[in-house]
Amino acid sequence: MLFTGEAKRSNLHMRRKTRQIHVGDVAVGGDAPIAVQSMTTTYTRDIESTVAQIYRLEEVGCEIVRVAVPEMEDALALGEIKKRIHIPLVADIHYNPELALEAVRQGVDKVRINPGNLLNGRKSLEQIVAAVKERGIAMRIGVNSGSIDALDQRAKMQRIQVRLREDGVLEKTDPAEARRKEREQLAERMVSKALEYISWCEELDFHEIAVSLKSSTVLTAVEAYRRFSQRSDYPIHLGITEAGTLVTGAVKSSVGLGLLLAEGIGDTLRVSLSAEPEEEIPVAFEILRSLELRNRGVTFVSCPSCGRVEIDVISVANEVEKRLAKVQTPIHVAVMGCVVNGPGESRDADVGLAGGKGKGVIFRKGQVIRTVPEDQFLDAVLKEVASLLPAREASLVYPEGGIKDVAGMHRTRDEGMNIPILKS
Structure with missing residues (x-):
């Protein structure tokens, strides 16, 4: 699905040519926008909790959701979950092929x-292929580094060694070249396995396939995806598996996925975090927006704060960003407190705040709208943003009665700085 203002393909990026498949009503590959996925953390058999979590994912823009199906009780819950949600549902199956066959029957x-x-x-794969082919649904072949003896390989991988010589000098060895070769060998084994599994499907005349080659080691995943993209035109699902908590996982995913996306590799992605799944979606869209591959949701700019800042910009920025989390309409918002960059960045945004001691200027599409006191920053910014949004999103951002909360009242100077734009 395309959203308002969103192009099929950025002029700045030549995406790798892939065949297109469909996951429900979401196109994956070809000219389709790169789709953003997540995975629930609930027990799938707990239908109420699973559906509630999927609703939260839908609200922040998740386009495809995956659920774990470890036992038959979970598989039997899929039909009811499917009936109650609004985005495509993917069943994650390991070991027991009967779970996959039941998931297909559940729709x-x-x-x-x-x-x-x-x-x-292979016998089980052939059974699953026959079932999905009959129903006209897609299949993802996932090859994780951990599934082909990567744990043993990682244990053998050479590390930087440091030792203290008798003369008191620290001596360090870094077998980088050896580690690079081991990483390439692991990536090649992953790609070879994926191509082998694809060939089994092709022998059954089944081609509705996406492929993932994940690793928790960024450079291993990048190498595997690059190699696969050179040898196959099936759509690729990108991910750095077991990436970590919110900060470490976001950084590792941004580096790994960003490298690949900038090279035109990738048709769908998930940012895997040890966090609530709805926290994965904003990170994923921010990666895509940063590379001008998607234009969905809020492009948010705020200054990091420094000795020039005269307002509590961190508090204001965090609160504004949190309240805009469910916005999917493309819009550019800036919250600035810097005399140097604030007015310029705010003018460039659809809605901007340039704050100074005790007051701030609200910009709308480059024009000064009004000056507001510090205790009205939050209300003023969100009201202007809401005025540019469709009615449903506007009501989420700026409810009837306005914003009564106050943010940004925790940092002041004894005397204000000379900021011409803020003179009233």
């Missing part, structure tokens, strides 16, 4: 399997 939009850990291997 999921895609199954995700790793053929390497299915009981009875």
Whole structure:
């Protein structure tokens, strides 16, 4: 699905040519926008909790959702979940092929399997392919580094060694070249396995396939995806698996996925975080917006604060960003407190705040709208943003009665700085 103001393909990026498949009503590959996915953390058999979490994911823009199906009780819950949600549903299957067959019967939009850990291997894969082919649904082949003896490989991988010589000098060895070769060998094994599994499907005349080659090591995943993209035109699902908590996971995902996306590799992605799944979606869209690959949601700019800042810009920025989390309309918002960059950045935004001691200027599409006191920053910014949004989103951002909360009242100077734009 395309959203208002969102182009199929950025002129700045030549995406790798892939065949297109469909996951429910979401196109993946070809000229379709790069789709953003997530995965629930609930027990899938707990239908109420799972549906509630998927609703929260839908609100922040998730386009495809995956659920774990470890046992038959979870598989049997999929039909009811599917009936109650509004985005495509993917069943994540390991080991037992009967779970995949039941998921298909329940009406999921895609199954995700790793053929390497299915009981009875190729025979089970052939059963699953027959089922998804009959129903006209897609399949993701997932090859994780951990599934092809990468744990042993990682243990053997050479590390930087440091030792103290008798003369008191620290001696360091960094076998970087050896580690690079080991990483390439692991990536090649991952790609070879993926291509082997694809060939099994092609022999059954099944081509509704997406492929993922994940690793928790960024450079291993990047190498595997690059190699696969040179040898196959099937759409690619990007991810750095087990990336970590909110900060470490966001950084690792941004580096790994950003490298690949900038090279035109990737048709759908998930940012994997040890956090609530709805926290993954803003990170994913921010990566795509930063590379001008998607234009959905809020492009948010705020200054990091320094000795020139005369307002509590951190408090204001955090509160504004939090309240805009569910906005999917493309809009550019700036919250600035700097005499040097504030007015310019605020003018460049659809809605901007340039704050100074005790007051701030509200900009709308480059024009000064009004000057507001510090205790009205939050209300003024969100009111202007809401005025540019569709009615449903506007009501989420700026409810009837306005914003009564106050943010940004925790930092002041004894005397204000000379900021011409803020003179009234």
